[in-house]
Amino acid sequence: MKINDIPVIDTDVLVIGGGTAGPMAAVTAKEQDPNLRVILLEKANVKRSGAISMGMDGLNNAVVPGHATPEQYVKEITIANDGIVHQPALMAYATRSFPMIEKLDSWGVHFQKDETGDYDMKKVHHLGTYVLPMPEGHNVKKILYRRLRRNRVEIENRYTATRLLKDPDGNIAGMIGVNTRTAEPIIIRAKAVIMATGAAGRIGLPTSGYLFGTYENPANNGDGHAMAYHAGADLANLECFQVNPLLKDYNGPACAYVTGPLGGFTANAYGERFIECDYWSGQMMLEFFKELESGTGPVFLKLDHLAEETIQEIETVLHTNERPTRGRFHEGRDVNYRERMVEMHISEIGFCSGHSASGVWTDETGATTVPGLYCAGDMASVAHNYMLGAFVYGQICGESAVAFAKSRSEPQLDEGFIINELERIQAPMKRADGIPPEQMEYKVRRLVNDYLQPPKVTKKMEIGLERILAVREDLPQLCARDPHELLRAMEVQSIIDCAEMAARASLYRTESRWGLYHYRVDYPDQDDSEWFYHSRLFKDENGQMAHGKRPVADYLVSLGEEKDAYRKMRVQKAANE
Amino acid sequence: MPIANHHSSVPVIVDEDKCIADKGCTVCIDVCPLDVLWINEETGKAHMKYDECWYCMPCEADCPTDAVTVNIPYLLR
Numbered sequence: 001m002k003i004n005d006i007p008v009i010d011t012d013v014l015v016i017g018g019g020t021a022g023p024m025a026a027v028t029a030k031e032q033d034p035n036l037r038v039i040l041l042e043k044a045n046v047k048r049s050g051a052i053s054m055g056m057d058g059l060n061n062a063v064v065p066g067h068a069t070p071e072q073y074v075k076e077i078t079i080a081n082d083g084i085v086h087q088p089a090l091m092a093y094a095t096r097s098f099p100m101i102e103k104l105d106s107w108g109v110h111f112q113k114d115e116t117g118d119y120d121m122k123k124v125h126h127l128g129t130y131v132l133p134m135p136e137g138h139n140v141k142k143i144l145y146r147r148l149r150r151n152r153v154e155i156e157n158r159y160t161a162t163r164l165l166k167d168p169d170g171n172i173a174g175m176i177g178v179n180t181r182t183a184e185p186i187i188i189r190a191k192a193v194i195m196a197t198g199a200a201g202r203i204g205l206p207t208s209g210y211l212f213g214t215y216e217n218p219a220n221n222g223d224g225h226a227m228a229y230h231a232g233a234d235l236a237n238l239e240c241f242q243v244n245p246l247l248k249d250y251n252g253p254a255c256a257y258v259t260g261p262l263g264g265f266t267a268n269a270y271g272e273r274f275i276e277c278d279y280w281s282g283q284m285m286l287e288f289f290k291e292l293e294s295g296t297g298p299v300f301l302k303l304d305h306l307a308e309e310t311i312q313e314i315e316t317v318l319h320t321n322e323r324p325t326r327g328r329f330h331e332g333r334d335v336n337y338r339e340r341m342v343e344m345h346i347s348e349i350g351f352c353s354g355h356s357a358s359g360v361w362t363d364e365t366g367a368t369t370v371p372g373l374y375c376a377g378d379m380a381s382v383a384h385n386y387m388l389g390a391f392v393y394g395q396i397c398g399e400s401a402v403a404f405a406k407s408r409s410e411p412q413l414d415e416g417f418i419i420n421e422l423e424r425i426q427a428p429m430k431r432a433d434g435i436p437p438e439q440m441e442y443k444v445r446r447l448v449n450d451y452l453q454p455p456k457v458t459k460k461m462e463i464g465l466e467r468i469l470a471v472r473e474d475l476p477q478l479c480a481r482d483p484h485e486l487l488r489a490m491e492v493q494s495i496i497d498c499a500e501m502a503a504r505a506s507l508y509r510t511e512s513r514w515g516l517y518h519y520r521v522d523y524p525d526q527d528d529s530e531w532f533y534h535s536r537l538f539k540d541e542n543g544q545m546a547h548g549k550r551p552v553a554d555y556l557v558s559l560g561e562e563k564d565a566y567r568k569m570r571v572q573k574a575a576n577e
Numbered sequence: 578m579p580i581a582n583h584h585s586s587v588p589v590i591v592d593e594d595k596c597i598a599d600k601g602c603t604v605c606i607d608v609c610p611l612d613v614l615w616i617n618e619e620t621g622k623a624h625m626k627y628d629e630c631w632y633c634m635p636c637e638a639d640c641p642t643d644a645v646t647v648n649i650p651y652l653l654r
Contacts, residue, residue, distance in 0.1 A: 044609070044610040044611070044612060045607050045608055045609075045610075047607065047608055047635075048608040048609075048610060048635035048639070049610050050610070053608075053610055053633050053635055054633055054634055054635065054638070157607075158612065180612055181612070208650075208652045208653045209652055210650050210652040210653055211629070212611065212629045212630055212631055212650075213631075213632075213650060213652065213653050214631070217610055217631060217633070218611060218629070218631055219610045219611060249653045250649070250653060251653070323633070324634050324638075325632045325633070325634055325647060325649060328647075328648070328649055329649050329653070329654075332649055332654050333654075433579060433580055434580075436580060479580075484612060484626075484627060487612070488629075
């Protein structure tokens with residue numbers, strides 16, 4: 001089959017995004033049935049793409065027998081996320097967490113073990129013990145790549161997906177995209193699609209002003225969120241922004257999960273501890289923000305009290321893993337962990353379920369609300385999922401997608417839709433002059449910072465939405481000189497979609513929840529009577545952005561006496577101080 | 578609207594004496610998640626064509642001849 005002279009590629013399962021969850025999903029699909037055709041499409045190159053391109057220094061949510069039970073984990077994440085979670089999805093993660101660690105271990109991923117050979121678990125969370133260091137975790141991507149080759153997954157690098165396709169019955173039917181180096185379009189017809197495109201991490205502007213100095217890998221710009229929206233999928237709790245505590249300007253993690261168990265901590269300007277727990281939660285971030293803005297701010301990572309050998313251990317991990325240029329950054333400013341504290345700041349906003357809870361609505365089978373479309377990793381709505389959650393949901397989606405693909409025949413494609421999308425893709429390169437993607441991107445991301453960064457104020461967000469929509473009006477002027485700029489031009493359209501979603505979702509929930517993530521100054525209280533729901537955002541039948549409430553599923557694990565534990569984050573001063 | 582070009586100091590440096598891109602090597606170009614390393618048409622060597630760097634380091638770590646250095650972008654330094 002050809003559409004506009006472009007051959008249509010057929011596959012059973014298509015995976016979009018080759019970072020963390022995507023390769024696991026693709027490998028799982030082939031493990032389920034080696035005879036199925038499985039294509040993994042990646043905007044960059046699967047060898048070094050996604051959030052863990054240089055590896056990862058630890059598991060932040062390992063549920064290891066003898067240290068924690070799945071029930072304890074589900075309870076802790078429910079409390080940390082102010083009650084709005086889909087517990088069946090958390091439980092599916094928690095019960096598969098340990099088998100996944102063992103699978104990765106058998107593949108050659110190194111986790112830290114103690115002298116008896118047991119996993120060397122550390123406590124960072126407020127209540128339980130879930131952190132497993134992996135100081136030699138720099139080779140995770142290499143191990144995944146080997147598995148992709150061994151299982152004969154077909155890899156298409158340097159293609160970015162732009163829109164999902166559906167059949168006349170509303171089931172998923174594939175995807176259309178474009179090559180980032182040649183601008184050649186690609187059409188893939190698929191019986192099931194798994195999206196694993198990562199966080200929407202390029203919608204706010206880092207304080208450095210450098211567009212690509214984001215916390216998230218800037219390739220993770222929210223394409224998946226935008227595509228899911230346009231395909232009619234539900235997105236959930238988008239107002240629960242990701243805002244992270246980071247090394248100022250470098251904008252990478254200070255890694256309390258690495259330094260905390262070794263004695264480092266987050267401190268104010270006087271070197272005093274002000275939060276009881278360095279685990280990233282909305283409540284922790286609110287205390288961080290308050291300290292940052294207070295007379296005892298700003299905030300620092302304090303390591304200068306530690307012994308020389310401990311500091312060397314921290315340096316080895318932080319300067320070789322995950323974001324290894326950290327050491328170079330400190331060197332350039334003459335900052336030495338031994339001599340002084342390191343300045344910290346908060347990140348730009350984003351959508352990322354890895355650390356918070358927003359994303360494309362995903363149930364315990366990895367399913368979205370579009371039949372045949374599955375989601376895993378930072379873009380799916382399963383709360384506090386981190387890297388191990390991406391692997392587990394990649395696996396779950398791989399299994400679910402194979403079952404769906406086997407249950408149906410070849411999907412019927414909507415040629416009219418495809419022809420319109422080809423025009424949208426080709427339009428920026430047909431314009432000789434106009435607005436380059438970089439300028440449009442800077443403008444919309446600057447608006448996100450000015451008007452949507454918490455604390456959120458209703459009138460400001462209304463103005464921000466109006467200004468973001470005005471940028472959207474400029475899209476007919478968007479121009480690209482080469483295929484690389486075309487990639488950026490397609491990305492900025494997803495960024496505008498995400499910015500609009502961030503504004504509208506934040507305006508919809510008229511309460512405050514999740515600490516700083518959704519702190520509305522003019523609705524300062526949490527209102528469980530009206531808002532103990534997942535918020536929905538979706539495209540309605542008129543093509544408009546619409547909202548709704550999704551009831552929170554009955555809890556599998558009740559919260560008991562610890563239900564308010566994450567509200568008590570600030571270190572209490574003694575009465576005689 | 579007319580478009581101007583603006584200059585920018587880029588963070589990734591390629592040592593052209595060590596780089597073997599002219600002999601067919603494309604390792605750094607392949608691994609860059611942002612696709613900002615390209616062959617310089619004039620020299621045949623790799624160079625940073627677009628100032629869109631996440632200072633993430635696969636280009637430097639994977640280069641077979643140690644020709645690539647990743648610096649921190651000037652705005653962050």
